[in-house]
Amino acid sequence: MKGKHKDILFGLYNDETELLDAVHTAHEDGLEIMDVYTPFPVHGLDEAMGLSESRLHIAGFVYGMLGIMTAFGFMTWVFTRDWPIIFGGKPYWSVPAFIPISFELTVLFSAVGMVVTFYVICGLGPGVKNPILHDRITDDKFCVAFETDGLAKDKIDGYRSFFSKTGASEVFEKNI
Amino acid sequence: MGHGIFVAPTRKPLVTGSKSYHDITEDICSPAEKAPSVAWVIGMLVSLGLVAFGGACLLITIWVGIGSWNLNRTIGWGWDITNFVWWIGIGHAGTLISAILLLFRQKWRTGVNRAAEAMTIFAVICAALFPGIHMGRIWLAFFIFPYPNTRGPLWVNFNSPLLWDVFAISTYFTVSLLFWYTGLVPDFATLRDRAKGMRKRIYSFLSFGWTGSAKHWQRHEYLSLVLAGLATPLVLSVHTIVSFDFATSVIPGWHTTIFPPYFVAGAIFSGFAMVQTLMIVSRKVMNLQDYITITHIEAMNKIILLTGTIVGCAYLTELFIAWYSGYIYEQFAFMNRAMGPYWWSYFGMMLCNVITPQLFWIKKIRRSIFWTFFLSIVVNIGMWFERFVIIATTLARDYLPSSWSYYWPSIIEIGVYLFTFGLFFTLYLIFSRVAPVVAIAEVKHILKYNGDQYLAKNREDYEAKTGVKVVLDEDKVTDDPNYEVDDQIDANDLDENN
Secondary structure, three states: OOOOOOEEEEEEEOOHHHHHHHHHHHHHHOOOOOEEEOOOOOOOHHHHHOOOOOOHHHHHHHHHHHHHHHHHHHHHHHHHHHOOOOOOOOOOOOHHHHHHHHHHHHHHHHHHHHHHHHHHHHOOOOOOOOOOOOHHHHOOOEEEEEEOOOOOHHHHHHHHHHHHHHOOOEEEEEEO | OOOOOOOOOOOOOOEOOOOOHHHHHHHHHHHHHOOOOHHHHHHHHHHHHHHHHHHHHHHHHHHHOHHHOOOOOOOOOOHHHHHHHHHHHHHHHHHHHHHHHHHOOOOOHHHHHHHHHHHHHHHHHHHHHHHHHHOOOHHHHHHHOOOOOOOOOOOOOOOOHHHHHHHHHHHHHHHHHHHHHHHHHHHHHHHHHHOOHHHHHHHHHHOOOOOOEHHHHHHHHHHHHHHHHHHHHHHHHHHHHHHHHHHOOOOOOOOOOOHHHHHHHHHHHHHHHHHHHHHHHHHHHOOOOOOOOHHHHHHHHHHHHHHHHHHHHHHHHHHHHHHHHOOHHHHHHHHHHHHOOOHHHHHHHHHHHHHHHHHHHOHHHHOOHHHHHHHHHHHHHHHHHHHHHHHHHHHHOOOOHHHOOOOOOOHHHHHHHHHHHHHHHHHHHHHHHHOOOOOHHHHHHHHHHHEHHHHHHHHHHHHHHHOOOOOOOOOOOOOOOOOOOOOOOOHHHHHHHO
């Protein structure tokens, strides 16, 4: 949502069951929802909206693999190539002793990588200012938003009648 | 459409007082929005007093060196390492609540996970101080990290459990911090949207531009779940590796394979005790009794009872194995623990960790605020004794009787311990003023399944459907006439909601 401003029409619902029904209705009526905003994760909403499954966990796996290879490869290089030292009569390449650090770096890379990826793909981060449609969306209101930029009036009226049909408690227009 | 909500009717409510979503926001945000209470100011002054006194002792330690402590050539690890292991152990409860209980779908975690995770982070900070200053020259602490250096480069010893500790604890701290903060972001957004002026700008920065978009929530839930999956083996690995500091040595009494599970159980045991101590005060001072209910306290007491019993079994197993090994040095180490010069710490440990927690078998005690608070302090003392017994007692009587020694902390060592208390409570008090102490979004998420007003309705539906009369232990359940549940309980929804 950078640069270009756009017109938004959004309605607030008081309960997540109303919201889910509304989203299903919008789907049946073929209305294209811009986004849905809720104060907490509502289960079943992603299916109702037709959101695809997140692939964040795949990224986590890749980062984890990177971590284990970094740790194990580095320790192997240090103790067999760069500066081999005998500790306690064990072989240079003492694999069991490398397990704890390899494990820790797997977790570290995976966790840090996933968290950073999450913020980047969501466009969130320190100092980011996204437009807030309504102050109570993070409190107790469930919001369905449509983009109305350059749409004909009858189309926008269609959205309005959708909101009154599905029992939205309040409907607002906003330019963000 | 069947959004039927169904909860086992014997479940006790986790949110009482028939709260609406807005009530939850109000109740949890308000402590951060009001002027601090007198109790908070007094708490802060006491904590800062400890920081001031302990900070002076800390500076003396750094200035003079650890010669200002009473460690000697026989007893090289004393209060410092005892405190280190104790604080690290306390941290474990936070991760257990937020990660392991998330994987086990234990909904009661939502009331306490935020504060417990904060406790984890602060406890790890306190713990990390001790190995740092124990090195003697804290300004050279970066030597513990493998970085290209001008000494060869000569690398750290990757085969040493002490270095594993460095990696385990720094990873644990980082992952706990990320997990905690990611959960905080939506709640900071709630505070942001209620705030004005300067506070709004600060929370705006802290909330990272969170909007509550459906896609973001979906990813947020994935992230939380995978982080929980990562944090679960991580937390077990951390105390396992801490126990390796001892178990991989050749000191009788330390060189045992039981240490990893026994240390992990002890860590969870002491951690939950500290959570109880903090929560019982917090819920009262911040009026959060509807969110951290007696049911929550009882659930945690059950874990304390379980882990305390595991720890007790470990103590007895150690004694048995020492005798059964037929190895006189091992046998002597355990005789010495129980009947040597430090017999009082061994009996303190047995009393506080094994005997008194068994009182939690009694339901009345398990659900009593007073007893829970009292026993949580007892457990914390007991677990401190356990680490002291393992460390100092064992070292005091080594292979060479001419080196046998006795150890008592200097005022400086006591001061450094008090410093960590001051630091821990200062950080916790600041946290309780600036952030929601209970995870707002998570409590809202469980409200329809575990709020008392909904449980009543569910119970009626259940009774109507099955004809089985449900008897609740505690009939605090109220009815909300505005709430309508679908007539039909959809069987497909059962799995999803529970």
